[in-house]
Amino acid sequence: MFNLFLLQLLNGAQFGILLFLVAAGLTLVFGIMDFINLAHGVLYMVGGYVMAMMMGTTGNFWLSLTLVLPVMLVLGLALEVLVFRRLYDRSHLDQVLATFGLILVLSELVKILWGSAPLSVPMPEALSGSIALAGPMRYPVYRIAVIGVGLAVALALWFVIARTRVGMLLRAGAANRAMVSALGTDINRLFMLVFAAGAMLAGFAGAIVSPILSVDPGMGDSILILTFVVIVIGGVGSVKGAFFAALLVGIVDTLGRMFGPILLKALMDPAAAAQAGRTIAPMLVYILMAAVLFWRPTGLFGRSVAR
Amino acid sequence: MTYMTQTLTEPRAGLAARLKLALAIFALLAVVPPLAHAMGEPFMIIIATRMMVFAIAALSLDLILGHGAMVSFGHAAYLGFGSYAVAILSRAGISDLVLQMVAAVLASALFALVTGAISLRTRGVYFIMITLAFGQMAYFFFVSFSALGGDDGVALAARSTVLGLPLLQGETGLFYVTLGLLIAAFAGLYLLTRSRFGRVLTGTRESALRMQAIGFRPLPYQLTAYVISAAICGVAGVLLANQAVYVSPAYMSWHRSGEMIVMLVLGGVGSLTGAMTGALVTVALEEGLARFSEHWRLGFGLILVLVALLSPGGLSGLLRKFNLLRDDK
Amino acid sequence: MTDALLQVRNLRKTYGALKVTNDVSLDVHEGEIHAIIGPNGAGKTTLISQLSGQLRPDSGTVIYTGQDITALDMAARVRMGLARSFQLTTLLPSFTVLENVAVAVQAREGSSFRFFRPASTERALNDQAMECLNDVGLSGTASRLAGALSHGEKRQLELAIALATRPRLLLLDEPLAGTGHEEAAQLVDLFGRLKSRVTMMLIEHDMNAVFALADRVSVLVYGEIAACGTPDAVRNDAKVRAAYLGEEEVA
Ligand SMILES: Nc1ncnc2c1ncn2[C@@H]1O[C@H](COP(=O)(O)OP(=O)(O)OP(=O)(O)O)[C@@H](O)[C@H]1O
Ligand SMILES: [Mg+2]
Numbered sequence: 001m002f003n004l005f006l007l008q009l010l011n012g013a014q015f016g017i018l019l020f021l022v023a024a025g026l027t028l029v030f031g032i033m034d035f036i037n038l039a040h041g042v043l044y045m046v047g048g049y050v051m052a053m054m055m056g057t058t059g060n061f062w063l064s065l066t067l068v069l070p071v072m073l074v075l076g077l078a079l080e081v082l083v084f085r086r087l088y089d090r091s092h093l094d095q096v097l098a099t100f101g102l103i104l105v106l107s108e109l110v111k112i113l114w115g116s117a118p119l120s121v122p123m124p125e126a127l128s129g130s131i132a133l134a135g136p137m138r139y140p141v142y143r144i145a146v147i148g149v150g151l152a153v154a155l156a157l158w159f160v161i162a163r164t165r166v167g168m169l170l171r172a173g174a175a176n177r178a179m180v181s182a183l184g185t186d187i188n189r190l191f192m193l194v195f196a197a198g199a200m201l202a203g204f205a206g207a208i209v210s211p212i213l214s215v216d217p218g219m220g221d222s223i224l225i226l227t228f229v230v231i232v233i234g235g236v237g238s239v240k241g242a243f244f245a246a247l248l249v250g251i252v253d254t255l256g257r258m259f260g261p262i263l264l265k266a267l268m269d270p271a272a273a274a275q276a277g278r279t280i281a282p283m284l285v286y287i288l289m290a291a292v293l294f295w296r297p298t299g300l301f302g303r304s305v306a307r
Numbered sequence: 308m309t310y311m312t313q314t315l316t317e318p319r320a321g322l323a324a325r326l327k328l329a330l331a332i333f334a335l336l337a338v339v340p341p342l343a344h345a346m347g348e349p350f351m352i353i354i355a356t357r358m359m360v361f362a363i364a365a366l367s368l369d370l371i372l373g374h375g376a377m378v379s380f381g382h383a384a385y386l387g388f389g390s391y392a393v394a395i396l397s398r399a400g401i402s403d404l405v406l407q408m409v410a411a412v413l414a415s416a417l418f419a420l421v422t423g424a425i426s427l428r429t430r431g432v433y434f435i436m437i438t439l440a441f442g443q444m445a446y447f448f449f450v451s452f453s454a455l456g457g458d459d460g461v462a463l464a465a466r467s468t469v470l471g472l473p474l475l476q477g478e479t480g481l482f483y484v485t486l487g488l489l490i491a492a493f494a495g496l497y498l499l500t501r502s503r504f505g506r507v508l509t510g511t512r513e514s515a516l517r518m519q520a521i522g523f524r525p526l527p528y529q530l531t532a533y534v535i536s537a538a539i540c541g542v543a544g545v546l547l548a549n550q551a552v553y554v555s556p557a558y559m560s561w562h563r564s565g566e567m568i569v570m571l572v573l574g575g576v577g578s579l580t581g582a583m584t585g586a587l588v589t590v591a592l593e594e595g596l597a598r599f600s601e602h603w604r605l606g607f608g609l610i611l612v613l614v615a616l617l618s619p620g621g622l623s624g625l626l627r628k629f630n631l632l633r634d635d636k
Numbered sequence: 637m638t639d640a641l642l643q644v645r646n647l648r649k650t651y652g653a654l655k656v657t658n659d660v661s662l663d664v665h666e667g668e669i670h671a672i673i674g675p676n677g678a679g680k681t682t683l684i685s686q687l688s689g690q691l692r693p694d695s696g697t698v699i700y701t702g703q704d705i706t707a708l709d710m711a712a713r714v715r716m717g718l719a720r721s722f723q724l725t726t727l728l729p730s731f732t733v734l735e736n737v738a739v740a741v742q743a744r745e746g747s748s749f750r751f752f753r754p755a756s757t758e759r760a761l762n763d764q765a766m767e768c769l770n771d772v773g774l775s776g777t778a779s780r781l782a783g784a785l786s787h788g789e790k791r792q793l794e795l796a797i798a799l800a801t802r803p804r805l806l807l808l809d810e811p812l813a814g815t816g817h818e819e820a821a822q823l824v825d826l827f828g829r830l831k832s833r834v835t836m837m838l839i840e841h842d843m844n845a846v847f848a849l850a851d852r853v854s855v856l857v858y859g860e861i862a863a864c865g866t867p868d869a870v871r872n873d874a875k876v877r878a879a880y881l882g883e884e885e886v887a
Contacts, residue, residue, distance in 0.1 A: 030432055034432075036432065036435065038565065083612060083616065086616055087615065087616070090615075090619060091619075092378060092431075092432075092435070093372075093378065093568065093571075093572045093576060094572065094615045094619060095615075096378075096565065096568050096569070096572065097568075097569055097572040097573065097611055097614065097615040097621075098611065098612050098615035098616065100565050100566075100568075100569050100608075100611060101569075101607075101608040101609065101610070101611025101612035101615065102608065102612060103608070104604040104605070104607055104608030104611070105604075105605055105608035105609055105612065106608075107604070108602050108604040108605040108608065109605065111602070112602055112605070221562075225439065225443060225561055228436050228439060229436075229440065231436075232432075232433060232436040232437070232440075236432055236433070275451070275453070278451040278453075279447070279448060279451040279452070282447040282450070282451070283443075283444045283447045283448065286440040286441070286443050286444045286447075287444065289436075289437070289440045290425060290437060290440055290441065290444075293425070293428070293429055293433060293437050294425055294428065297428050297429045297430070297433060298429075298433060299433070498751070498752045498753075498754070499751050499752070501754045501755065501756065502750055502751050502752055502753060502754065502755055503742055503746075503747075503748045503749075503750040503751075503753070503755045503758075504748055504749055504750060504751050505751075505755070506735070506739055506742065506748075506755045507739070507742075507748045509728075509730075509731075510728050510731065510739050513727075513728040513729060513730060513731065514726055514727070514728055516690070516722075516726055517726045517727060517728055517797075518739075519690075519709070519710040519711050519714075520688070520690075520710060520714065520719070520720060520722070520726065520798075521714060521719075521739065521740040521743045521797060521800070521801050522711050522714035522715050522740075522743040522744060522801060523711055523743055523748070524709070524711045528748070531749070
């Protein structure tokens with residue numbers, strides 16, 4: 001039982017790390033640009049497809065993964081210049097309209113280019129084994145690597161945000177948007193950078209997850225909503241908040257699905273427990289989010305609104 | 308909540324023009340069934356019914372989103388409550404439309420009362436996201452509801468009856484009942500938005516601080532509007548289930564909620580007629596493009612992006628730009 | 637002597653290290669015009685916001701008509717007759733001028749949970765609103781959109797809305813700022829006439845207006861009351877001259 005718990009905890013952490021990679025850029029877009037971007041999930045999906053395509057042509061995992069980054073960066077820049085830039089000072093509703101449209105466009109393009117059937121990406125040889133965990137349990141090396149890479153990215157982001165000039169602007173922007181606007185022309189470059197980096201991270205997440213999950217046109221949808229949950233629990237605009245919230249959401253979601261029914265069985269008869277468990281498990285993270293917002297209407301690390 | 312007044316401020320000069328537009332739409336709709344029969348295209352009636360069902364849903368959303376500046380991203384949940392009220396009651400042997408509507412209204416209102424009270428503690432992006440979360444909860448509840456088909460949904464044995472009569476069995480009967488309810492929803496909301504209550508609601512949209520400074524606490528009014536809006540959308544859900552003779556959690560997915568916002572923004576928020584035209588045009592576009600190509604979503608998505616980029620204020624903004632919606636007050 | 641209409645006791649509010657309101661105590665008596673003057677950033681608006689319930693003080697009490705109202709929100713205070721006008725004009729821009737005032741009348745006249753009758757056809761609301769517009773000299777613009785008014789007209793409307801709440805004590809935050817010569821004279825005249833029925837706390841930079849209208853003047857400097865007394869006493873107070881009036885005269 002304990003081993004199972006440990007295993008699921010690791011799975012949850014790995015899922016959380018993935019959520020963090022997608023959420024990190026989006027929380028800044030929400031917080032600093034006050035921009036509602038529904039199309040961030042499709043960038044994650046496009047990352048998966050670009051990875052699959054690169055693997056198909058080069059056959060080399062590491063080369064493909066490296067190539068995903070510039071492709072996503074360029075895509076992010078292109079979207080910023082063509083669409084997002086024109087919507088920064090428009091209402092949230094116009095932003096919803098445009099980015100909802102973008103979801104449809106990008107998802108359909110992917111279906112046209114690669115079809116609707118799920119694609120799979122082979123795992124690199126070097127990471128395909130598993131290592132011994134406590135006792136007889138083993139854990140896949142690849143998943144450990146995902147956690148490690150995610151932590152490294154988190155550390156790098158922390159460094160950029162805490163120690164560099166760009167980071168200073170980001171922090172100022174998350175705390176007080178008017179202040180960033182007052183900084184003048186720099187702002188356009190900052191927005192572009194945040195946007196492109198966010199697209200790159202989301203695409204990267206889609207790429208590294210591709211050997212574990214299959215790549216399919218719906219993958220962006222499911223992660224997008226959980227990303228929103230992460231951002232809101234962490235506090236809009238806070239990368240640190242996104243990190244902790246992502247781990248929390250990843251772990252709660254994974255453990256809930258596994259242990260919810262088991263716990264409920266202690267309370268009621270098995271059939272009812274199974275049904276209740278199936279009902280409650282997917283709702284858990286949303287209940288968590290509603291509860292957090294009930295106690296802290298601006299999330300765990302969000303700036304509070306003055307009364 | 309002044310963050311969106313930019314596109315929300317609806318010049319009221321065009322009020323009379325708006326009423327005329329609404330009447331014209333109703334008149335046009337009323338002649339669809341005979342026209343469809345004459346043209347030998349009865350399928351048109353089914354599409355028009357769907358258009359009207361979503362027009363009712365969009366109208367309900369316009370009350371809170373357009374007039375109250377509460378951007379709900381979970382409104383499709385109420386379409387679901389309405390549809391499942393039909394499925395659950397008809398399975399229990401209650402097939403009367405009126406009773407089903409009462410149940411749908413009560414269920415929607417209750418869910419809205421509880422979730423609205425919590426959601427309205429938050430503002431801006433947080434409000435959008437928490438309503439999304441509640442919508443997802445409702446969605447996953449019905450996904451795991453295996454007695455009613457779970458993920459796949461469930462087909463209804465038959466459409467609802469009205470006072471024991473099989474009024475809705477034919478497409479034409481359902482069409483006119485839906486049209487009647489659309490007109491009722493429009494008329495009710497038209498009066499509501501101009502009443503004392505509506506004035507407080509729109510006033511809060513313009514400036515909550517101002518409203519507090521003259522002695523209002525916005526919350527009870529916002530919450531009431533939220534509940535009314537949910538109840539109306541629940542009625543749309545009852546109609547949707549009857550139209551499709553089938554219910555499924557897909558009715559309440561976040562995609563649907565997003566699509567409802569899209570309908571509103573496409574038509575122009577805060578004017579009721581905008582919501583109505585937006586829904587009619589959206590459903591017509593979807594159905595039309597779908598006949599054209601299996602990849603219709605590409606074209607539809609491009610249209611949405613272009614409207615957002617080129618025409619703030621949606622279609623009514625566009626019309627205004629070309630002076631087609633002139634004020635004649 | 638009877639208790640003052642408004643009694644402020646040891647009010648404090650800080651923003652970080654900044655003591656915006658620093659142990660402020662003052663009384664406003666029924667029937668008087670009590671002016672608060674002080675340099676920019678002295679904390680005048682912050683003080684009014686705490687009196688009106690928009691901001692919560694860190695400590696201290698606000699007593700109005702003998703009741704401790706420190707914990708009440710803005711709406712409750714307005715209903716007790718404690719109204720304010722905003723320094724930064726706060727209107728309903730897509731409402732007409734008349735509607736902006738009528739909705740304030742509506743707030744105190746009957747329930748607003750009425751869903752069907754068009755509010756714009758309610759004579760009682762419109763008539764009272766029109767009276768307030770007459771008072772401030774805005775009756776000619778009743779059907780225009782508030783967002784389309786000139787700056788001076790917006791200031792007048794701000795005042796008409798406050799009057800429509802039927803205040804017993806009116807907190808006025810720089811009502812003359814941004815108005816033209818004629819409008820300002822008209823408003824000063826109005827305050828003089830109102831004095832018989834409404835008690836006023838007046839924040840104003842226009843010294844002529846202050847000394848013409850005020851019964852008593854308090855001087856706020858760095859969040860503290862530096863002096864309080866009749867206009868003449870304050871005008872001759874050495875500390876005040878140094879801290880405030882001196883600057884004005886030089887500037
Ligand atoms: N929310 C806030 N956070 C931090 N500082 C604030 C805040 N609100 C006001 N201040 C500061 O408090 C001080 C007092 O502000 P306040 O607006 O009360 O001054 P005032 O006397 O009304 O000035 P003015 O004559 O310019 O209207 C100013 O220094 C201002 O910068
Ligand atoms: Mg001030």
